[in-house]
Amino acid sequence: MPSPHPLGDYLRARRELLRPADVALPEGAGIRRVPGLRRSEVAAIAGISTEYYVKLEQGQEAHPTDQVLDSLSRALRLDATANSYLHALARITSKPTSPISPPAVERARWLISSWPTTAAMILDRRFDIVATNPLMSTLIGGYQTGRNSVAVLLLDADVRALHVDWNGLSARSIALLRSRAGLYPDDARTQELITHLMRDSDRFRELWHRYDIEGMTEGTHSMIHPVVGALSLHYAHLPLVGADDHSIFLYFAEPGTPTESALAALVPGR
Template identity: 40%
Template sequence: MDDLAGFLRTRRSRIDPVAVGIPTDRRRRVEGLRREEVAHLSGVSVDYYIRLEQGRATEPSDQVLDALARVLYLDDTECGHLHRLARQRRRRTKTPNGHLRPELLRVLDLVLGAPALIMNHRLDVIAGNSLARLLYGRPIPGLNTARHIFLAEAERGLYADWDTCTLDVVGHLRLAAGTYPDDPRLASLIGELAIGSERFRRLWSRADVRARTHGRKAYRHPLVGLLELHQENFALPDQPGVELIVLTATPGSSTAVGLRLLESLEENTDAPTNSRPEPSPGICQGG
């Protein structure tokens, strides 16, 4: 799904030669740096770097990778992705099995006044509290936010910052593809999105990577209007690829009022207080 050679090529094409001290003229037709220039600046042989970009070199050292990251101006997330891609041939990361401990699901009951979700590396929402279900306006188990953003809602729907959301989703899936290259369900999702969305195809070709951590998340809810939330992602140490995500509102804000209104809608229905998968004995299956 992702490879070291392709990632190096995309990043090399983005470097301005002048910025790294290489003079240019009108006859230069290469976009970004030449392979020979990257090799020289990083201190590796031209032959070895060419083999890296052709997928023929194996096990580049950490020193070589760090030198390439420096020359290509990679940030910490991109540098980590580069190292993972280089390790794919010698050590494959096992795809998470999708099982959740029931105790994790009970944590959702403790999150009050804020939508809370448990999500895996494929952006499948495994479980969520009642406010999460009301926010998305649909049952939570079975929801994949990447599919929802690109194929269901698009720019006219729920996501007020749709363009930014698409960048985040593609960047996350690129990271996931580099971490779990043997996950067939992830490969199938990426293929589905590429077929169904021209914007996804265009963004995927850029090979950008983004780590989900925290930040603004805005929704245009059909019942309560604009909800400007803050998202925090909490990695679960014993659940690789799985995160607890909590969306909070600034106290006293119109968004806080909107969330309370959503809660009142829930209280006036017979819907269950949580949206979660039915547990098998002792284990809950991820979506």
């Protein structure tokens, strides 16, 4: 079930991950009955009262000022992405889900279909796969329209075997899902996905309650493909404007590299 206090849950989760040494406090300051920092310690570092901080964690106060949020962000050692998420949690309002924009998604389908040597797929805000181009389907067979990309990564053994750093990739993917799920606490499909992954994925159960947050990024993934062997693929995750938090995820190769040649060999019809 979705939590009725997403802001408080997030504050508590991040507080429990910090050790006194992380914020220059002595480890031996009394017996610690709970993991991480005490509420009073976070409040003192943030410059607010313990009573007010307790209200935030318990959901009795859900709309702190930006100044308070920034102080808490510094106290909890949040990075820029996590700080933005903290502010967004404090501004959640109950509102109907916006419909997708079919023209925008359809244009994106045309776009990715025109990329013969770039593997790409369109994702909705839950990371359900809305469309793939032929190369993405050949590169990673598990990524098929209608499936959830995070679930595929976590549960499909063949997809897991492709990725050299599956642990790092799975951690980032769970954190990215967390960054979206927390902002749509009433979305039934998201809650269904979380329930499914909590039941079936050890990795998801291990990391979900850490409340790690990840933004859309770019970088490099190393793969061992069963047909063409080692690949060093650049990736990018791009928001799709005008399409209800849809995005395009793509893999591409640096020109003139062995990976470019290997990726070209996977192009259907070649």
